[in-house]
Amino acid sequence: MTGPTVGGKIRVLVVDDHPVLRSGLEQLVAGAADMEVVGSAADGAEALEKVHETTPDVVLMDLQMPHVDGVSATRSILAETSGTQVLVLTSFSDGERIVAALDAGAVGYLLKDADPDDVLDGIRAVSRGESPIHPRAARELLGARVGQGPPAGSVQLTPREIDVLTLVRQGLANKQIARRLGITERTVKAHLTSAFARIGVRDRTQAAIWVERNL
Template identity: 70%
Template sequence: MSEDKIRVVLVDDHAVIRAGLAQLLGGTPDIEVVGEAGNGDEALERVRALEPDVVLMDLQMPGTDGVTATRQIKESGLSTDVLVLTSFSDNERILGAMDAGAVGYLLKDADPDDVLAGIRAVARGESPIHPKAARALLGARPGPTRAQLTNREVEVLALVREGLANKQIARRLDISERTVKAHLTSAFSRIGVADRTQAALWAERNRI
């Protein structure tokens, strides 16, 4: 992430929504809108060209939709994170977006301050999830038990659930970031999740 500002690309097929978001984000000292896109294909082009920190992604768009675009962005190998901002709260779309690699899920009826907080949370390595989305994810699939994890993996997952980034976890447990990543990789494999968002939700569900 840029040391000065969080660089954001806005993706929505409605120009008026992009304009409103651009005005909202433009009024902050720490967030900068560096690009816009009206569909998933344009989103991938903008991300490849601009390498933003965060993409604010709508889901329902003509052509390539937001879920497909999110998956393509994550498969591109770039470090850009995708934060969904949509009007849909049905389980199918929520699960589809998160499985595709989105790190957060917000609804368009959110307070403007919540949108700004969500972008900042993503930039810190956290996963802002609307309560409706969280309920869908927590109830989606039964998972393995904590008995399959080592004590250290449990400790690391507990801190992921609290929203701590790897550097903060390393400092809290007095271990290296490389060791934190190793524990996370092992834990993800054991509990069958693909990223820290799913891991945090698994930890919440299993009361870790």
């Protein structure tokens, strides 16, 4: 799990291609007593460079940017670094973009119309190892599908999501799943967030029931 050291601050990198919005986000984060802005970037390629230079705890990542978009940048950051988590902050709440971001490894998904305090709380949640998702984005993913979720034939899970869900069904905790699969807890959480959205469940118990009946 990432997060600030004892007595330290959450180190945040702000990534957005709109200068005014980027500046506003920097000021918002810098104004929080428990956070500090370690840098900013205008596109995904610059974000990757800044991550290598500054090693932030959390990257606040826009999705639609020139040159290298947020999804590609997220995938590269998580493949090339450790100890950094990505929280998406975007205008888009369509399911396809949300799933793409989560598949790339983002652990949270917020929308730009969120209250400033919700953005700060989202950064804090990510640094604690949680996966905040804006309610509207969650509704887009889950819709009316709860409980057992859709049948397996209508769901497209990745092989790794199937591995993780199978181990959830066996009662393993995230740390145990990470050890069993040779991946990080952060990656396990990202796979669970994505898989829960795909199969239409909200917690591990519902996921275990769905796995038992469909896999």
